[in-house]
Amino acid sequence: MQDSHYRFERIIVERREGGVVLFTINRPERMNATDDVLHREFALLPRLFDEDEEGTIAIITGAGRAFSAGGDYATIASDDNDYARKLAMTRETLQLVGSLLDCRKPIISAINGPAAGAGLALALLADISIANEDAVLCDGHTRIGLAAGDHAVLIWPLLCGLAKARLHLLTCRRIKGREAERIGLVSEAVPPADVLPRAFEIAAELAALPPLGIEFTKRSLNLWLCQAMPAFEASLGYELLTSFNPQLQARVGQVAGGAAR
Template structure:
């Protein structure tokens, strides 16, 4: 395989796209060696990138991976701060979060994720919305929302009960547990878990195999299976709206302050 090339898209400093000659488009979180997160620019691009890749000639599958020490830690402090203090920011972020989930669901190309290290918040949403999810055994999947003091709203209500069952979904989302890649495989939250040193190779092999498959057969199978997600779409819309409502309240401000100070949050439920 030749070194993947970057198309002329300005996606900001934390997100890259490289197109390989084998038909695999690499969507890459960065920076290399650091902890990736989604800033304002990157969060917006994650809502539109899937349709753009589908329209790019020669792209047959998508591999979402990270060059950082984790997959993606979710929204940047600046993004969260804006949501805490601005209704405009909350409405914009809500529209983008909806576009991420719907964009990945509606994309006809098969999407594979390679989950290394921490996948939190929006990072967990992108990781788990992929069609085939490959996790390193020591990956750390955390929804993150209830720990921050807001509803689990950006993908979990529509996806987790289908993947691991309602009982486990409630257990992990309400308690905001850290789930290892090995445990995520055991409960059905990811497709498979592999040794961390084998993660990139195995995920790329799967993406390459998909790229060699029948585009129509894969697209039509994905469309058909995703009707299970579409049937649960009202739950997603409701959860996303409640998440944004929570960002306007006291508990979200307290949760964010507690995370920054690395102390337990003093939640009171007063949403004023």
């Protein structure tokens, strides 16, 4: 049944005990890749959860074998330099990042499988991230000729240091969950079957604590990220600029073809 507060098309909403709200990204046939609808719903999710009077803690995961495997290549390939569409996506990304930082309530990402693009932004900007130790995380922007603009310039240097951030963001090098934990990119990495149960365990820990202490500790911690917002906004502008690169469509086709093989 569709939740009357959220009314998502691509995200399943389940209310659990103790005010926990489980959000499941639901495009498993496309590895939960983001199309226009899902990207819009990502942008809306943090604000709607913040306004949810019954919800106290959010857990976000993916249906099937992926968390969210980046932008849907079919959507990118059909873009054809549509300025209005690109501008809408840019605004939605600003909304997603801003509302994640502003959300008063804790958000936990249960990264059950591959995560990239806007899905990786949602995963890493969550307050606590629990990753499948075998899941592949990757920011693939430069592979198709885009500047890394979704979230990475904002948070990767703070989580894993500038040297590692440069290595992974410039090369699009893939990183598994256990390595992501080792360098500090995620909070914990656990065996695949334990990802969601561990997220619920941490949700129960948080639910037992006074919510105001959680809220304002989270807000204080996020001030570190707020200081980096100018760098993030610059990266998002550069991503928009590079999205008009005449070679982009050819690169998308090459990468999509390689992924299909």
